[in-house]
Every structure is written in structure tokens, then in C-alpha cells.
Amino acid sequence: MSRVTADVGLLDAHAAHVAELDHPRRLRIDDLRVALEVFFASGSAYGPRTSDLPELLQLLRRSTAIDAVGVEATAAAFAEAEVLARAPSLDAWHPDDAWIERARRRFLAANRPWAMEAAAPTMDPADAVERLRTIDRLLAEARRGGWPSIAAVEALVEERAAILADGSVLIDALTDGIRAWSGSENDPVLDRLVADRQDVALLLAAGDLAVARRLLSLVDAGAGASSAFDTATREAAHERRLGEVMDTDGVSRAEAIRVIEAMDLSIASMIEAGLTPEEAVVAFAMADGLDLDLGLARRRAAKEGLTVVEALARMATARALDMTDDELRAFDLFRSHFAGFDNAQGGRPDDAVSIDDLRFVVANPHRFTLAQVTAAQAILDEPVLRNRLDSAAGNTDVLDSDVFGDTRPADHLISVADIDAFLIGAQLNHVLADHRIDIDTAAEGGPADGFVSERDLEAWLDANPDAPVGVREAVAHMLEAQLYDRTWLERNREALAMGAAVIAGGVVIVMTAGTATPLIVVMGAGFAAGAGAAGVTTLGVNHLTGEALTDGLLENSLSGGAIGMSVAGLPASWTSASAITQGLTVRSGLAAASFSGEVAGVVSGGGIDLVLPDDWEDEIHTLATGVEIVGAFAGAVETALDTTILWAVEPAEAIPNGWVSRTADNGSGTVWQAPGSAGNADMIRIMEPTDAYPNGYVRFHNAHGQPVDLTGRPGSRSGSHIPINPDGTFDVPAGWPS
Amino acid sequence: MTSIELATVDQIILGHAVSFVRVGDGGGVVTIEGDFTVEVDGETHPVSPESIVGSGAILLGLLHQVVHAATVGDDGTLTLTIGSATVTVPPSADFEAWTYAAEDGRRVVCMPGGELAVWAGD
Numbered sequence: 089m090s091r092v093t094a095d096v097g098l099l100d101a102h103a104a105h106v107a108e109l110d111h112p113r114r115l116r117i118d119d120l121r122v123a124l125e126v127f128f129a130s131g132s133a134y135g136p137r138t139s140d141l142p143e144l145l146q147l148l149r150r151s152t153a154i155d156a157v158g159v160e161a162t163a164a165a166f167a168e169a170e171v172l173a174r175a176p177s178l179d180a181w182h183p184d185d186a187w188i189e190r191a192r193r194r195f196l197a198a199n200r201p202w203a204m205e206a207a208a209p210t211m212d213p214a215d216a217v218e219r220l221r222t223i224d225r226l227l228a229e230a231r232r233g234g235w236p237s238i239a240a241v242e243a244l245v246e247e248r249a250a251i252l253a254d255g256s257v258l259i260d261a262l263t264d265g266i267r268a269w270s271g272s273e274n275d276p277v278l279d280r281l282v283a284d285r286q287d288v289a290l291l292l293a294a295g296d297l298a299v300a301r302r303l304l305s306l307v308d309a310g311a312g313a314s315s316a317f318d319t320a321t322r323e324a325a326h327e328r329r330l331g332e333v334m335d336t337d338g339v340s341r342a343e344a345i346r347v348i349e350a351m352d353l354s355i356a357s358m359i360e361a362g363l364t365p366e367e368a369v370v371a372f373a374m375a376d377g378l379d380l381d382l383g384l385a386r387r388r389a390a391k392e393g394l395t396v397v398e399a400l401a402r403m404a405t406a407r408a409l410d411m412t413d414d415e416l417r418a419f420d421l422f423r424s425h426f427a428g429f430d431n432a433q434g435g436r437p438d439d440a441v442s443i444d445d446l447r448f449v450v451a452n453p454h455r456f457t458l459a460q461v462t463a464a465q466a467i468l469d470e471p472v473l474r475n476r477l478d479s480a481a482g483n484t485d486v487l488d489s490d491v492f493g494d495t496r497p498a499d500h501l502i503s504v505a506d507i508d509a510f511l512i513g514a515q516l517n518h519v520l521a522d523h524r525i526d527i528d529t530a531a532e533g534g535p536a537d538g539f540v541s542e543r544d545l546e547a548w549l550d551a552n553p554d555a556p557v558g559v560r561e562a563v564a565h566m567l568e569a570q571l572y573d574r575t576w577l578e579r580n581r582e583a584l585a586m587g588a589a590v591i592a593g594g595v596v597i598v599m600t601a602g603t604a605t606p607l608i609v610v611m612g613a614g615f616a617a618g619a620g621a622a623g624v625t626t627l628g629v630n631h632l633t634g635e636a637l638t639d640g641l642l643e644n645s646l647s648g649g650a651i652g653m654s655v656a657g658l659p660a661s662w663t664s665a666s667a668i669t670q671g672l673t674v675r676s677g678l679a680a681a682s683f684s685g686e687v688a689g690v691v692s693g694g695g696i697d698l699v700l701p702d703d704w705e706d707e708i709h710t711l712a713t714g715v716e717i718v719g720a721f722a723g724a725v726e727t728a729l730d731t732t733i734l735w736a737v738e739p740a741e742a743i744p745n746g747w748v749s750r751t752a753d754n755g756s757g758t759v760w761q762a763p764g765s766a767g768n769a770d771m772i773r774i775m776e777p778t779d780a781y782p783n784g785y786v787r788f789h790n791a792h793g794q795p796v797d798l799t800g801r802p803g804s805r806s807g808s809h810i811p812i813n814p815d816g817t818f819d820v821p822a823g824w825p826s
Numbered sequence: 827m828t829s830i831e832l833a834t835v836d837q838i839i840l841g842h843a844v845s846f847v848r849v850g851d852g853g854g855v856v857t858i859e860g861d862f863t864v865e866v867d868g869e870t871h872p873v874s875p876e877s878i879v880g881s882g883a884i885l886l887g888l889l890h891q892v893v894h895a896a897t898v899g900d901d902g903t904l905t906l907t908i909g910s911a912t913v914t915v916p917p918s919a920d921f922e923a924w925t926y927a928a929e930d931g932r933r934v935v936c937m938p939g940g941e942l943a944v945w946a947g948d
Contacts, residue, residue, distance in 0.1 A: 756943030
């Protein structure tokens with residue numbers, strides 16, 4: 089409502105009018121509007137008497153035309169009700185902006201949730217919490233298909249972020265309220281404050297109950313919420329990393345700590361040397377995952393003016409193709425200038441470059457660019473590579489030796505088919521390097537003879553159903569015999585590309601950070617250079633099929649989330665949304681396609697047309713990413729909020745009434761169990777300290793005797809061994825009877 | 827010292843742990859959460875309860891077999907002789923490797939690090 093400035097004359101006139109409102113059903117809408125405006129325009133000096141207001145409120149509540157008055161006026165009426173309810177003893181009514189704003193928001197939230205604008209930073213904590221709950225419900229509805237519009241969802245996502253940006257302030261305010269509470273401990277208002285604070289903590293912690301608990305524990309110990317959140321988040325991230333390393337590497341906690349310290353030291357030294365944190369983490373991941381020498385990569389990067397990631401990509405690619413650095417450089421230059429060399433001496437292009445073509449370029453530098461001459465000379469200087477290339481198209485001896493390609497001269501003519509065949513043959517050779525002997529002898533045993541038969545391939549596939557997918561794809565590809573069957577390649581390019589990427593290494597890395605956060609990192613620089621193994625394969629396949637050379641690479645990478653490289657224990661900070669988008673070379677079309685599931689959700693909800701205009705794709709990408717993150721986040725929180733959560737409790741609080749205890753004969757632990765239960769059913773076991781649990785630990789078992797984690801469901805070892813806090817309290821699984 | 831009585835493996839439960847049910851006459855359960863090995867015919871098969879895929883066949887081979895012996899080493903290692911197989915469960919530094927719980931209240935827990943917590947029963 090646009091609140092009018094109080095005018096004494098107007099006020100007087102309408103104050104008198106209000107006093108005459110004894111026939112509400114005959115009230116005209118305009119009268120109502122004016123009356124409300126008067127109320128809201130009133131300063132304390134001119135405000136109507138409190139005793140006048142009930143009449144107006146009764147009138148508002150009975151009015152069947154209230155909707156016609158408009159949302160704002162109605163909300164204002166609610167605001168008045170609030171004021172009256174809180175200040176019955178006041179003789180004069182004092183408009184309270186905060187109350188009015190809150191009431192207005194409540195009305196909008198209840199009646200027009202999509203119309204809410206971003207919350208004001210000064211929003212009342214209780215309202216902010218309520219609004220967060222509303223937003224999460226709306227986002228959950230949106231994810232189930234009830235999309236109102238892209239703009240509305242974006243607005244909700246932004247508003248949610250804005251409120252949570254002040255989450256620490258909210259917690260501090262709620263904590264102050266709890267501390268200052270002087271009423272009964274059984275007062276529902278206090279319960280509400282406590283519940284609100286827990287909810288904000290849970291929302292701030294993105295649904296991570298352990299983080300939320302730790303956050304509030306620190307706040308209760310006197311810390312500010314902001315620093316407490318940082319501490320809790322950092323501790324939780326550290327624990328996750330330790331857990332990942334312990335689970336993945338099967339090492340003890342102490343060893344996992346050492347692994348992470350070494351990891352952090354390496355990453356920190358790269359950051360110190362000028363890399364961004366994202367580059368440093370990705371460089372470490374590449375080196376670790378692909379078993380590359382990070383120190384060597386850093387030295388090469390410094391020497392050759394590359395980024396460390398680019399240097400690693402080149403090392404991985406050179407290894408995958410069995411090339412030296414100089415050969416790889418010559419190969420890249422040759423490919424990039426192939427078209428210019430094709431008819432260097434005139435005539436029609438024939439998709440082939442001869443030695444004579446190259447020599448002609450070098451011998452006639454005035455007719456070509458310096459880059460072309462340099463490229464021609466580079467490939468002429470690498471006779472072994474040239475020989476491997478010029479016979480590649482007819483070379484089916486993929487597993488004949490450790491290196492693909494005949495090093496003896498052939499026809500001195502390097503064709504597009506040679507290059508394509510070389511890229512695939514070299515990668516198949518590399519991918520299958522560790523299996524070469526097994527495949528060779530799979531059918532009939534005996535010593536390897538260098539001859540791989542169809543039966544060998546079939547026998548190997550039958551005997552190795554659990555081999556890595558990339559390896560099986562490579563063997564299947566060979567088995568189909570038509571090694572360069574365009575149709576087969578087109579049909580299988582994703583698996584082949586991803587298999588090669590994972591095993592041979594390259595510029596594309598698909599990683600999973602933790603158990604719940606799939607993270608995709610694509611190295612933009614390396615992709616641009618076309619240097620990676622996955623990129624090489626895709627480029628080759630695409631070329632064969634006549635598609636644009638870059639199509640598919642990112643789709644392969646981004647859609648191939650099931651196959652990836654996991655480097656346990658990497659810092660959690662890079663799992664943020666920014667890490668997903670920073671440094672990517674992503675064409676908008678591919679990006680949108682990669683989130684087709686989310687886009688489909690938008691489409692099915694009627695938010696946009698099925699056929700996407702190009703200029704919408706970036707927006708959808710942003711939105712889909714945001715909703716993916718926030719939606720999953722909201723889902724976790726929604727689940728958590730829907731569950732009865734017991735926060736850190738004293739041992740006695742965790743033991744249901746009537747359960748019977750028995751202490752171990754050697755005092756190492758105590759069991760509490762429901763009467764009549766046997767074995768491990770319905771049991772809590774509180775154990776004494778060990779090296780791994782300096783304060784002891786607790787196991788909770790359900791009615792079936794299964795150990796449960798904090799979600800209340802049967803869980804992993806790490807989740808179901810619940811550490812006892814230094815103060816003797818411990819967390820209790822959701823839904824645990826109390 | 828409590829004892830793990832000898833009987834047959836009537837049931838095997840797979841989840842986040844591997845449980846051999848009714849190992850003793852009292853209806854006891856041995857629950858293994860740590861990595862362990864099963865040695866059969868001179869061949870040793872590693873089993874990880876949290877990643878059980880691929881180990882099903884070897885575990886099913888223990889079903890309905892007689893438990894001939896059950897011993898616990900000084901370091902907490904549990905050794906079960908089931909049929910012709912030997913199940914060896916070493917202690918874990920960070921988690922409980924195995925537990926035994928009988929219906930009559932007897933209970934043994936191999937705590938993180940290998941120390942045993944023992945409830946001798948009623």
C-alpha cells in the first residue's frame with residue numbers, strides 16, 4: 089500500500105467517519121480503503137484511539153469484499169490486528185513499521201508466496217525462519233513439477249540465499265532471546281525460539297545435522313554464530329575428508345591425517361606459487377588420479393609458459409599416445425595446420441599431406457605463414473612419429489606391442505584417416521596395455537604370440553565381467569573387428585571417450601567429491617588446446633562422423649557422471665557451486681543439454697516451451713544449476729526438518745524409560761536394552777574411550793539389531809560409531825525413542 | 827571369559843555388516859563389520875562387508891556349515907572355523923571389527939584398536 093502522508097484535515101474527517109462505521113455491511117470499498125489509509129498514515133499524535141479500532145477490525149473480518157480492497161490493504165488489516173493484540177492497554181495506537189511489514193509478508197506468504205520479494209535484512213528472526221521454511225516447501229514443490237515460472241524460482245533461490253547470508257545474525261538474535269528468557273522453561277514461546285534456532289542452524293548447515301549441532305554447541309559455549317559456523321564447517325569438512333581417505337584407502341585415522349596433511353601442503357605450495365585454489369586442487373587431483381609427477385609438471389609449466397594444469401594435460405596426453413613432448417607438440421601443430429598443408433603445392437585438397445607437401449612449405453617460407461612453416465618443420469623433425477602416423481589407417485595390430493604404430497616408413501602420406509586411426513589405435517593400446525598378455529592368451533592359454541584372435545577377445549570379455557568399463561569397451565570395440573567402423577564408433581563414443589579419459593588421462597576430469605556431491609571439473613585451457621585423451625577420441629570420432637569437431641566432448645564429460653575419477657580427501661571447498669562454473673569452457677548449448685533432466689523438469693512444469701530459444705540456454709543452465717544445488721539442499725533440509733531430531737544430549741536423555749543396563753565385566757562399556765529384547769535388538773551401547781575415540785563412542789541398534797547412523801537408518805561403520813563429545817554428550821539418531 | 831559356543835550357521839545377513847546367525851546353541855550372532863578373509867581350499871578370499879559385491883558366493887558357502895572352532899587372539903583377531911573354511915577377522919583401528927551377542931546376554935565386542943569388551947551373561 090502506498091501510505092499517504094497524514095493530513096490533519098483528512099485525518100479528522102475520516103476519524104469521524106470511522107467512528108460512524110456502525111453498519112459494516114453497507115460499507116463501500118472506498119470507505120474501507122480510506123479508513124485503512126488513515127490508520128496507516130496516522131502518526132502517534134493523530135492516531136485514532138485504540139478503542140475505535142476493534143470496530144474497524146470487525147468490519148474488515150466480516151467484509152466479503154475484502155479481496156477487492158487489495159492484498160496490501162488486507163495485509164495492513166492483519167498488521168493492525170497484531171498491534172491491537174500486543175498493545176491492548178495503550179490508549180492511542182502507534183503504527184509500528186516492523187509489525188506492518190511482518191504482517192504484510194505473512195499475508196503474502198500465505199496467499200501469494202511467489203509474489204514475495206527478497207527478505208529485508210532486518211527481517212524479524214522468527215519471520216525469517218518461517219520464510220525459509222516456506223521457500224523450501226515451495227522449492228520442493230517446484231522440483232516435483234509445480235513450477236510457476238523461471239523468474240519466480242530464481243527469485244526464491246536468491247531470497248533464500250539472502251536470508252541465509254544473515255543466518256548467523258539470525259542465530260545470534262535467537263540465542264539472545266533464549267538467553268534473556270525469564271519466563272517459564274515450559275513456555276511454548278521458548279520452545280519456539282529453540283526450535284527456530286535449530287532450524288536456522290540446520291538450514292545454514294545445508295541439512296548437515298552434525299554441523300548444525302556443532303554450531304549450536306559452540307554458540308552455547310559463548311562463540312558468535314558466524315565464527316561457530318566457520319569452525320563447525322571446517323571441522324566437518326575435515327572429518328569428511330578423513331572418512332573418505334579411510335574408506336577409500338583402507339588406512340587408519342592417523343594415516344589418513346598424514347595423507348591429508350601432505351595433500352594440503354602440496355596444494356598450499358601451489359597456491360603460494362600463484363595458482364588459484366581451484367587450479368591447485370585440480371592440478372593435485374590430476375597428478376594424483378593420473379599418477380603424474382606434479383613437480384615435473386610445475387617445472388614444465390614455468391619453463392614453457394603453461395599453467396600447471398595444461399602441463400599435466402600435455403603429460404597425460406603424451407603418455408596416452410606414447411609420444412615424447414616434442415612429438416606431441418609437432419603432432420598438435422600438424423593437425424592444426426593440416427588444411428593448409430593438404431594442397432600446399434596446389435591442386436585439389438585430398439585429405440592427405442605428403443612429405444613432399446611439408447618439405448615444400450619449409451622450402452618456400454615466403455608463401456606460407458611462419459606458424460605453418462614452423463609446424464611443417466616440427467613434423468619433419470619427428471620421423472618416428474611420422475612413420476607411426478602414415479601407416480596407421482591400415483594398422484590393425486593394436487596390441488602388437490607396447491606402442492601403437494609401425495615405426496618403419498610406409499607411404500609418406502598422412503591422411504585424415506591415418507590421424508583418426510592413430511588416435512584411436514594409440515589410445516586402445518594404452519588403455520589395454522596392462523591386459524595385453526591376458527587378451528593374447530585368453531582363448532588358448534600358452535605364451536603370448538602377439539596375435540590376438542576374435543576368440544581371444546571374446547574369451548577375455550567373458551572372463552572379465554568386472555573389468556573397468558573403459559577397458560571392456562575398448563576390447564568390445566576390437567572384437568567388432570571393424571576397427572574403424574564409423575557406425576560403431578558413433579554409437580559408443582561416450583563410453584570410449586570416458587573410458588579413455590579415466591584410464592589414459594587427459595584434460596577432462598569427472599570427479600566425485602564425497603558420497604553425495606558429484607562434481608564436474610572440465611579443464612577449459614586443455615580442452616581449448618584439444619590436447620586431452622578424451623578430447624582426442626571425441627574429436628576423432630566426431631570428425632569421422634562429419635560432425636563439428638568439438639561437439640560431444642563436453643556432453644561426454646558432463647553427462648558421464650557415473651564414470652569418474654575420485655580423489656579421496658580433497659578439500660571440500662572446491663565442491664561449491666563456483667567450482668563447477670569457474671574455469672569452464674562451456675558452450676551454452678552443451679551446458680543446457682548436460683542438465684537436460686532439470687530442464688525437462690522446467691518444461692514439464694509449464695515454465696518454458698519445449699523448444700528452447702538459444703538465448704535462453706544460459707539462463708536455464710544457471711537456473712538448473714541453482715535449483716539442482718538449492719533443491720537438493722532444500723530436500724535434505726526438508727527431510728531433516730520433517731524428522732524428529734534429538735540434539736546433543738546427556739546419556740540419560742538418550743536412554744528410553746524402562747531400558748535395562750548392564751556394564752561389561754571389564755568396564756569397557758555399558759549396554760542399555762529394551763526389556764525382552766535379545767541379541768542386539770533395541771539397544772544402546774556406550775563404550776569407553778579408545779585411541780580413535782578419546783571421549784568414547786556410542787552404538788545405537790534398531791529393532792532388527794542393525795546399527796543405525798544419525799539419520800536413524802542402518803548405516804556404515806563410520807556413520808554408526810557416534811563419538812562422545814568432550815562434555816559427555818553425544819548425538820542421537822533421528823527418530824530415536826526418548 | 828565368555829565362550830562362543832559351537833553350532834551351525836543357520837542364517838547369514840548381509841548389509842553394512844555380515845552376520846552369522848545362530849552360531850551358538852544360545853542363538854548367538856556374530857556380526858562382522860570389519861574387513862575379513864575367508865580361506866577355503868588353501869585360497870584366501872578378502873571380504874569387505876561394506877562392499878560385499880563379489881563375495882556373495884564365498885559367504886553362501888558357509889551357510890548351514892558347522893562351526894567347529896571359534897577363537898580370539900590376544901590382539902582381538904577372531905578366527906572361526908566354519909565347515910572347511912576359516913574366517914579371520916582382524917581388529918580395526920577405527921571401528922568395531924566384530925561382535926558376538928548371545929540370547930542369554932553374553933556379549934563380546936572387539937572395540938576399535940582390538941580391546942575386547944566382555945559381558946559374561948546372566
